[in-house]
Amino acid sequence: MDRASQEWLSSDERFRLLMDAACDYAIFFTDADGRIREWSSGAEHVLGFREEEVIGKTSHLIFTPEDVAAGVPEGEMREARDQRQAADERWHMRADGSRFYASGRLMALRDESGRLRGYAKILRDMSERKELELLFDTFADVVPSIIWMGDNEGRCTYVNAAWTALTGLTRERSLGTGYQTAIHPEDLPDWEKRLARAAGRPIEARLRCNDREGGARWHLVKAQPLAAPIRGGTTWIAVATDVHESLEAREEAQKNEARWRTIFEAAFEGIWILDTDARILVVNPRMAEMLGYTVEEMVGRLKWEFLFPEDVERVKALFEERRRGETALTHVRFRDKRGQEVWTLMSARPLRSGDAFAGALDMFSPANERRAWEQKLTASERRFRGFFELSAAGHAQVDLRTRRFVAVNRKFCEMTGYSEEELRQLEFSDLTHPDDRAPDEDRFQKLVRGELDNSTAEKRYVRKDGSWFWVRLSVSLERDENQQPLRTISVVEDITKLKLWAAELEKRVQERTTELGTKNQQLEDFCYTVAHDLRAPLRSIGGFAEFLQADFGEELGEQGGQYVRRIREAAARLDRLILDLLGYSRMEQMPLMPAEVNLDALVAGVVQEVEQDIRKSEALVEIAPGLGSVRGDEGILRHVFLNLLSNALKFRRKAVPVVVRVYSERRDRWVRVHVEDNGIGIDPRHRDKVFRMFERLNTGEYSGTGVGLAIVSKAVERLGGSRGVESTLGQGSRFWIELPAADGRGAASS
Template identity: 30%
Template structure:
């Protein structure tokens, strides 16, 4: 048609005669070929339309396929013959966390653990050989390291020459299913272990006839039957129930409600011994058959203890009701949970009427009182408080003992008004007594001073006649001793010895009376230096008797009157040199022991020792435990030590047993450490 039209257009450009001539020459051939050309052109046009429509359908099909693949939740993939990914749909990004460009071009084994990759390489090789894979489970690794469990379906595709070119297929993620399967297995294992090893007796029986189908080892512990002994039998056959009526009621309730809980049932062991079981049961369906799952706990001992506790509770309640103290218990909302009879009497209320009531609503006059503050502190801080206060609203004194409890507080309270009045009267009497004692003490101190003055005066005045007696006795002894017979000489020796003893006694009395007459001056004193002077004073006696006196350790500075302290220590060391076994030289150690703010100076001997009954007595004036002819002395030395210790602000004492020596000690205030 196009050609004809082109020819006609061309002829129209020719001169008319020429155009007519050309038309005459070609008309016959053109007219003869035109139908064939027209048919041929029509056929070509029809084929072109068919091809165009086929292409459109193909494009639509490819678009549908692409949309299905791109939007599919399943994983769609294609690998080359080396196992490298050549195509992955977007679902891979969602499941694995990788971008597609991070996975394409890499072998599938790059996303597996080595041991899994080795297994899947072998499967891939068989797949290339023509084997089809369906439902293969494998494991890949996500970008974050998680294991992704997949089920894979795959087949091989070939190139134009028919050679295996790769594989393609689908996969879907079963990771969640695997996790749930693992949880289910773990749960089943836990149930199996719980069923088997539970201390409770667990059984499964048919609802229809009660035949036991399963039993755990708890049945043996509680009832004495092995699981093998009860499976295939009923509880009625075994005679487990001690009370058939209770059993029938429980069974009826189970059929009606489908479950029973915490029923205390009397049972019998295999031996016939009674046992109390706490039973819970539920109707369950196992294998399409109604069954009963029963759990029984042995509460025999627990019930006995509960009954014992109830008995104790009743006894405690009886005690609380009959005690002389009032008692109330409050919860944390300040409501009464218990009020005993005595509390009701003191509060002027019926105890039952107070239960559940708010304390400050019932007794608003108590708000702001010291008792309220003490109650709140005991409850908030969880501490015990004991207090005694005057309660103005009642005009009486009450003692409260407030104990914190888990539930709130428990309060014991007593009316102590009469006791307080007695205390006030006693306080008044004590004040009068103290005044009288002070007066008597002053009088006694004055008498003591007069006595000391008298002793000083007497001992001083006795010195002159005693010196005369001693002087004349010595003259007679020198000039006229031979004129006396033996008995006279013996009596005369008694006179001389008695005069010497009297002289020592007077000296000791003078020393005792002088002690403290002058002001006691306490100041830092080097104890070591004082002890050195003591040893110098006693050196002649120590040497004469062959005694050994050692100063052990270090001696600190003390706060004392040096002369007074030296006098006391001379007496203690002299005493230690005196009381030793006859014929055995004395051994004495002097040491000190810091005791807080004081220093204890001790003198230890290895002599005859002292009975503990006399430990205090020997520090009194003129107290001696031995005859003068055995151990000389006046009985004043230790009394002087006691007085000196008191004047120095310390104490004295002795530690001794007969035959084990003695340790006399005196304490004085400390001044500094061992380094002075």
């Protein structure tokens, strides 16, 4: 230590000021028997004891009961007396009875003759570091990579669970030099040389680790030196990743290594010392780092130059309080070198030279994240409160222990007729209609047991005046930090009018359904009556025309005979049209009988029905095997395929042999059946028209009513399927229908 520093430390006043300024360190002095004689503000801040509570008492009060019983305080004083100082890193007690992990030293104080006068104790709260160590241990034991640590002598100080799982060595056997047995003998010398030559630099090597089965696997090992020794004298950490199979494990190890470096990076407060004009005399690297400057760039400049403009006057006033000997603990905003806002918590103490003001000592802890969370929390609370109170729905919270309401909004009070104070005295079941309490209690218990994440139900509430109303109740569960159920959060909607409307709507739908059924029956009766009444005269017309041609054909002559033939053809065409209309009407009205339909058997039966047309047109009809099974109505599907096959045989090209193919394909949960021909085809402009009623694209050469494909379209629609056509004019058409597969899997051929 240089002479200037010795002179500084020899000043009791300045030392006391520095001791009080170190608010994150507990510093106190005891006599030779361990009784406390001096107590700093930092000790009060860290340990929670006021000075008048501890003066004259032994330091036992900051040790845990088990350490006191084990004689730890006496042993620590004995070590400090014999060795000048004793390291202390263990759990300690605060005034409120809570425990915290601290690191510190106990130093023996002697006079010039060497006689023991007392002890000085310095403690720093290391709870966060201890939590990080526990977090690291937990984290290290769940990662798949091997992790071990060592000291400067090459001895192992830590191995994780993956190490023991791979090598079969226990942690006890691995510590010290025991870990070397897990490294392949040919690779161990090179590893030890690398450690010896590392000189504080990172190491990367490939070596083989022996597994518990007697084999060896290549690992990529990265050893990282630590900035300062940690537990057990550890100075480096090594991560080994199995690279036998893939590079992916190696990349993951690199990511983990980056995370570990972040976890182990230390964080210290920023500190500067100001002169009487608030000019910076000394600044530490952490402070410079916080503001984005170098130390050299900050020394000699005024404190105000780094402050946020809006805070300058306030901080100047605080500095004037330092002149009067006052301290401060407050938030201060800085503007860093990039112009960004940096929030800090400042602890400030005045410095004096004799009775004169000599400057100030300021310590800063980063507070950006804390301020941001405070602002977000405030904004979130404000938004929640506004939503809670102004919501059009009722909101309520129920304590699970008491089952009583702990918070309700204005709408909930209006709905129930109770005031907020009255509701806080009631259990939620007090508002529930007696007939709804049992199912309501069952849902509540399932929520508490974790069987439901949330619950939505319709129930009845009873108002204060005894009347009841319907509500839709949506409930979720709020849990505490230990995931234990804490309270329910409910949203309540009054659905009484909706219930009345639903009942009225149900009544009207039933009436309309009955009325529609009656009208459909009347319409069906009308269709059959009209068809019968129309077909009877048509049969007479056709019959008399046939008699006329047979009995008086010669007298009618050629032109008269032609007129009679046209009468007969027109009567037959009108009869077919009536039959098709009846078929379309039946298709719309007949009840569905859904069942599994085997398409192979169905199509084979339809082919037999049109056998005469097949022979007449000398057609080749190919039916692919394994058409599959669908969910449908067999009778309706028979009409569908009868119309599709009839169309394929009818619309043929002259002098071209007719070829018709039927095959299917599977599409997820659907079966698509194709009926393909090589006939006249369809102009692309008319593809959608062919499925309409009475649409006939070729009225001259081909007979028909234009109803067959309309029947196909209506039938497939009723079966929940779809239909379509792909066609090229002059080359043929491929009609298809798509229906649900019967078994959800089904296979199809092509």
